[in-house]
Amino acid sequence: MQEAxxxxxxxLLADGTVNRVMGWKKGEFVYDTTPAVxxxxxxxxxxxxxxxxxxxxxxxxxxxxxxxxxxxxAFLKPCDTYSFNQLLKEHRIIRENVYxxxxxxxxxxxxxxxxAKGISGILDVKNENFTLKIETLYGTExxxxxxxxxxxxxxxxxKKHVVYDELIGEDGDVLASRRxxxxxxxxxxxxxxxxxxxxxxxxxCIRCNACRNVCPACTCENCVFDNPKSGxxxxxxxxxxxxxxxxxxxxxxxxxxxxxxxxxxxxCPQNIPLHLLNRKFIKDIxxxxxxxxxxxxxxxxCPLTDYDTDDCExxxxxxxGVE
Amino acid sequence: MQVNxxxxxxxxxxxxxxxxxxxxxxxxxxxxxxxxNVKIIRVPCSCRVNPIFILRAFQRGADGVIICxxxxxxxxxTSGNYFTRRRITLLYxxxxxxxxxxxxxxxxxxxxxxxxxxxxxxxxxxxxxxxLGPNRRxxxxxxxxx
Numbered sequence: 126m127q128e129a130x131x132x133x134x135x136x137l138l139a140d141g142t143v144n145r146v147m148g149w150k151k152g153e154f155v156y157d158t159t160p161a162v163x164x165x166x167x168x169x170x171x172x173x174x175x176x177x178x179x180x181x182x183x184x185x186x187x188x189x190x191x192x193x194x195x196x197x198x199a200f201l202k203p204c205d206t207y208s209f210n211q212l213l214k215e216h217r218i219i220r221e222n223v224y225x226x227x228x229x230x231x232x233x234x235x236x237x238x239x240x241a242k243g244i245s246g247i248l249d250v251k252n253e254n255f256t257l258k259i260e261t262l263y264g265t266e267x268x269x270x271x272x273x274x275x276x277x278x279x280x281x282x283x284k285k286h287v288v289y290d291e292l293i294g295e296d297g298d299v300l301a302s303r304r305x306x307x308x309x310x311x312x313x314x315x316x317x318x319x320x321x322x323x324x325x326x327x328x329x330c331i332r333c334n335a336c337r338n339v340c341p342a343c344t345c346e347n348c349v350f351d352n353p354k355s356g357x358x359x360x361x362x363x364x365x366x367x368x369x370x371x372x373x374x375x376x377x378x379x380x381x382x383x384x385x386x387x388x389x390x391x392x393c394p395q396n397i398p399l400h401l402l403n404r405k406f407i408k409d410i411x412x413x414x415x416x417x418x419x420x421x422x423x424x425x426x427c428p429l430t431d432y433d434t435d436d437c438e439x440x441x442x443x444x445x446g447v448e
Numbered sequence: 449m450q451v452n453x454x455x456x457x458x459x460x461x462x463x464x465x466x467x468x469x470x471x472x473x474x475x476x477x478x479x480x481x482x483x484x485n486v487k488i489i490r491v492p493c494s495c496r497v498n499p500i501f502i503l504r505a506f507q508r509g510a511d512g513v514i515i516c517x518x519x520x521x522x523x524x525x526t527s528g529n530y531f532t533r534r535r536i537t538l539l540y541x542x543x544x545x546x547x548x549x550x551x552x553x554x555x556x557x558x559x560x561x562x563x564x565x566x567x568x569x570x571x572x573x574x575x576x577x578x579x580l581g582p583n584r585r586x587x588x589x590x591x592x593x594x
Contacts, residue, residue: 311545318587320547322481349500366588370503373542380538405545409538429538432530434520439537439555442544 127175129293130200130228134173137167138200143224144195147186149179155249156236160186162197175200177252180233182206182388184218185341199223202230203297204277204409206286207384207420208341213288214423215382217344225268227289227296235275237396242268277387277400282303287421304385308404327368329395332361336389336399342379342419349374376402381410381429384420413437457511457577459486461570462501467525467559468516474563482570492515494555495528499539502553506586509593512552512577516538516566519557529557548586551576 132316134146146169150161156178182205190197201209206227212218234250239259246262255270282304284297311319337343337350350371351358362368376383376399385407389399409418414428414436463469464549469490475482487510494517515536523529533583536555544550554573558566 145531248509316544316547316549318547319545323546364588364590366503366507366586369546369586370500370507373503373539373546374500377539402542402545405542406538409541413537414534429531429534432527432534434530436533437537439533439540439553441555442537442540443550 126174126228126294130171130226131169133226134163134169134198135226138166138169139392140379142196143198145190145193145197146173147183147190147197147199149174154247156234156247162186162190166308173198175228177231177250178236179236180231182208182339182341182386184212185339185344187223188212188217188344190378191213191219193222194345196222196224198226200226200228201286201289202228203229203284203286204281204384206288207283207418208386209356209420210288210423211304211384211420212341212344212419225289226230227286227292227294229297231278231281231296232271232274233278234270234273235391238275239268239275242266242272244268275391277391280387281419282385305404305408307398308401308408311401311405323369324365326397327372328365329397330362330368331395332371333394334390337375339392340379340383341386341388342382342384343375349378372399372402375399376406380406381405381417381427382419383407384418392422404436413441450470455578457485457574457580458509459483459512459514459570459574459577460481460505460510461486461488462491462494462497462513462515463488463558464517464524465490465492467518467522467557468494468566470560471516471558471562471566475567476559478561478563480563481547481568482567484513485574486570493523493525494532495523495525495535497504497536498531499535502539503586506552506583507588508584508591509587511580511583512554512573513574514554514556514569514573516558516569519559522559528583549580551580552586561594 131281137143146163149158151174152158158174158179160181174247183199184205187199212221214288216297244259244266246260249260251258252270257270257273277370280302281300282302283299285299286296357367384405387400391397418427463472472488492513497515502513515530517529520529540553556569
């Protein structure tokens with residue numbers, strides 16, 4: 126697949142359709158791949174990579190890249206195309222300046238899950254018939270592929286590309302995902318249990334802002350969390366309140382626009398399940414205001430900028446489930 | 449939960465200028481009682497209430513937050529309260545999801561003619577919050593008074 130992508134990218138560079146290519150760059154190890162822009166065929170040949178670890182969503186980078194001179198080629202996985210489409214809807218990306226090639230998505234692997242097996246000194250990871258052959262400094266190890274699948278891919282919602290100029294590989298379908306299971310489990314807990322669960326998770330936050338920076342829905346030029354008058358800008362939380370506040374507001378600001386790409390949880394250095402907050406909003410929106418998938422199209426209205434005169438009252442929150 | 453008889457909750461009420469604020473005024477001119485625990489903040493429309501306002505109120509010592517606006521369909525700005533309704537439903541649901549006691553938050557529609565309703569709502573809400581006790585789950589320790 127990587128070869129096919131490099132080949133096509135070179136063709137498009139050569140015939141002048143695009144002058145840059147957005148993809149992933151090899152790092153020191155097989156598992157550290159970074160989003161990068163390539164300008165020449167040599168660079169592509171030498172550094173371009175697409176493997177089981179190229180998880181990063183490239184859509185957000187295209188906001189800035191699409192405003193530069195010339196057209197850029199971007200390789201987007203199905204989940205990335207949802208983010209891309211949502212950004213198009215919000216007029217953040219200039220569509221004419223991006224040439225989108227849809228590539229098959231995951232399941233991608235999470236290095237932490239391999240390392241958690243006690244495997245270290247990793248040199249290479251190969252997938253052979255859903256068994257991972259992991260070459261390490263100390264010999265070859267194996268583990269089942271599905272035990273190393275990253276969280277965001279395990280709950281995959283769709284293999285369908287919602288926007289593309291051409292495809293490499295085949296287009297898939299929207300999947301029947303069980304992604305709300307954990308949210309439901311939490312909803313069925315008592316208020317005290319939920320409080321304890323979230324206190325345990327959110328108190329780990331170091332306010333690195335990675336979740337905000339990576340989020341394709343967080344694209345404000347001036348962020349509320351950078352406001353020097355907010356009292357919570359550019360610093361670690363001084364109190365449990367500030368931790369709660371940051372995460373409530375972060376999730377609220379992307380409610381109705383979050384495509385559930387799972388990047389927030391993937392980048393969190395403290396492994397806080399941030400996607401659960403976003404999924405709670407998605408689940409509520411689906412159940413209260415009708416099924417809505419952000420990014421699935423560019424014409425429908427975002428549920429929070431829309432209303433219905435027959436909407437339910439907030440008291441519904443007080444009436445359902447256990448206290 | 450142990451109930452402290454002497455506990456006096458602080459209630460922050462965001463009232464829409466056109467309906468609920470006038471409703472509060474009416475309950476005053478009608479000599480109807482409502483608790484002094486209620487601190488009213490006047491907003492141009494219930495839609496003006498940003499989720500951060502609600503969180504800030506809890507941070508600075510509120511034990512309960514209530515938002516009062518015009519009845520749906522009666523908004524001075526035509527549709528403001530419809531947006532409020534969706535937004536606040538989701539926010540309250542999220543606060544509940546994070547384990548904040550759900551009875552600390554409320555939204556009521558009170559028109560300018562409903563002075564009696566305003567007093568009744570505030571009496572009821574203050575009693576509900578009094579039962580819950582002080583806000584501990586969403587407080588900022590640095591802002592605690594005692």
